[in-house]
Amino acid sequence: MQLINIGFGNMVSSARVIAIVSPESAPIKRIIQEAKDKGTLIDATYGRRTRAVLIMDSDHVVLSAVAPETVGGRAAVDEEDDDNV
Structure with a gap:
């Protein structure tokens, strides 16, 4: 299982991410x-401004203070590491 760092030491499974927006x-x-109302919102911003929203296949929504491009880049690096193993 590959994990993506979404900031402040928090990580999500790259296989479960549907979109980073x-x-x-x-x-x-x-x-x-809607996720907040349903109780499926995970706020990993540590009080900072939300810069990326990760939509997961489990219907959870994760908020991150890291830019979407950065999170996507970290996901791409993880996939490259898998290819080299």
């Missing part, structure tokens, strides 16, 4: 609010 648009804000 920016929190700016209204539909994403709606997804965040």
Whole structure:
């Protein structure tokens, strides 16, 4: 199982991530609010500004203070490491 660092020592399974998106648009804000209402929101920002939203296959929504490009880049590096083993 490969883990992606989403900031502050928090990690998620790369196999469970469906999408990594920016929190700016209204539909994403709606997804965040719905997850909060359902109790499936995981806030890993440590009080900082949300810069990336990870949508998981388990219907959980994870908030990260790391930029989406950075999280995606870390996921790509993990996949490269798998290919080299």
